[in-house]
Every structure is written in structure tokens, then in C-alpha cells.
Amino acid sequence: MSSLDDKTIAVARVYSEALLSLARELGEEESLLSELQGLASVIETDSKFRDFLSSPLVDATPRKSSLETMFRNQASDLLVDTLQVLNRKNRLGLLPAISQTYQEAYNDLRHQIDVHLTSAIPLSESQRERIREAVKKKMGLESHLIERVDPSLIGGMVLQIGDRKADASIATELRTLNTTLLTRASRQIQSGAHFEN
Numbered sequence: 001m002s003s004l005d006d007k008t009i010a011v012a013r014v015y016s017e018a019l020l021s022l023a024r025e026l027g028e029e030e031s032l033l034s035e036l037q038g039l040a041s042v043i044e045t046d047s048k049f050r051d052f053l054s055s056p057l058v059d060a061t062p063r064k065s066s067l068e069t070m071f072r073n074q075a076s077d078l079l080v081d082t083l084q085v086l087n088r089k090n091r092l093g094l095l096p097a098i099s100q101t102y103q104e105a106y107n108d109l110r111h112q113i114d115v116h117l118t119s120a121i122p123l124s125e126s127q128r129e130r131i132r133e134a135v136k137k138k139m140g141l142e143s144h145l146i147e148r149v150d151p152s153l154i155g156g157m158v159l160q161i162g163d164r165k166a167d168a169s170i171a172t173e174l175r176t177l178n179t180t181l182l183t184r185a186s187r188q189i190q191s192g193a194h195f196e197n
Contacts (some may be wrong), residue, residue, distance in 0.1 A: 012097030040099035054093035
């Protein structure tokens with residue numbers, strides 16, 4: 001999503017903030033987040049669906065009927081109504097950006113931040129808790145950990161908080177954890193353990 005330009009993000013943010021406000025009134029803010037993420041994932045992987053949503057060659061009227069058929073009673077009314085508004089305004093191509101900015105607004109509401117962790121081996125719960133504590137201490141925000149295992153790292157971890165890499169102070173606080181991961185990875189390699197992705 002980082003390839004989206006500033007104007008697209010700004011327009012998407014207007015929609016996502018309005019959506020979050022409506023979702024909060026209905027008590028659907030978390031379920032809408034899940035629906036938007038699922039839809040963004042389909043758009044990213046299915047080029048035909050992406051073209052159907054954003055192509056100027058597809059007329060808005062038949063697309064309206066198709067959206068109703070595909071999504072009504074399958075997704076929340078809030079999502080379907082949003083798709084119809086975006087269709088009328090020829091803005092369905094904004095859906096990935098709306099998903100991203102809705103996630104950011106949702107995180108702000110919950111006083112949390114996405115923390116992307118890539119480690120050579122899976123983290124233990126105590127290691128996750130130490131990361132959460134370090135982020136909370138430094139930034140005053142709860143962490144939403146998004147983990148990925150990449151054995152090619154050999155050991156250690158890569159930490160990205162929001163849109164930025166961990167700054168030096170958080171990295172310093174996590175250095176001990178990194179050393180622990182390296183030690184654990186070395187032990188597993190020596191004992192012949194296999195890593196799973």
C-alpha cells in the first residue's frame with residue numbers, strides 16, 4: 001500500500017473516517033475492518049475483479065446490480081451501501097486505500113499501532129509480551145502484532161512499527177530479545193530442528 005500517492009490516501013481517508021463513524025454507531029467497527037481487509041485482499045489477488053471495480057469501460061448501472069447480487073446478504077449493509085456510493089462516484093478503485101486508512105483510523109481509535117515482525121523462528125508468548133511492553137513504553141500505544149517467519153534471516157528479527165522501522169531506543173530495548181532469538185535459533189540448528197514457515 002505504500003505505493004499509493006498522497007492524494008489517493010487523502011481522499012480515501014475522508015471515506016474511511018466517515019465509515020468508521022457510521023460503523024461505531026452500529027457497533028460494527030471491527031467487523032467492517034475485517035470485511036474491508038478481505039475485500040482488499042481479493043482486489044489485490046484477482047485482476048478480473050479489480051478491473052470490474054475500477055475499469056471506466058464498465059458502466060455504473062450494470063455494476064450496481066452486480067454489486068447487489070454479489071454482496072447483499074453476504075456482507076454488512078454498511079459495506080454494500082458504501083460500495084454503491086463508491087460506484088456512483090466512480091471511486092471503487094479507492095477500496096485498497098480505504099481499507100488501509102480505515103485500519104489506521106481504527107488503530108488510532110483503539111490507541112494501537114501495527115507492529116510488523118519478521119523473525120527467523122516463531123516468537124514465544126513471553127517474547128511477544130516484551131515487544132508489546134517496549135512499544136507501549138516508547139509510544140504509549142498498544143501493539144497489534146503481525147508476525148512472519150523467514151528462516152533466511154538466520155536469526156534475529158526485523159521490526160517495523162506503523163510505516164517506519166523501529167527507532168534506536170526501541171531497537172536498544174529489544175536488543176536482548178534479538179540475542180535470545182539468535183541463541184534459540186542456533187540451538188535449534190545444532191539440534192537439527194526444522195523450521196516451518
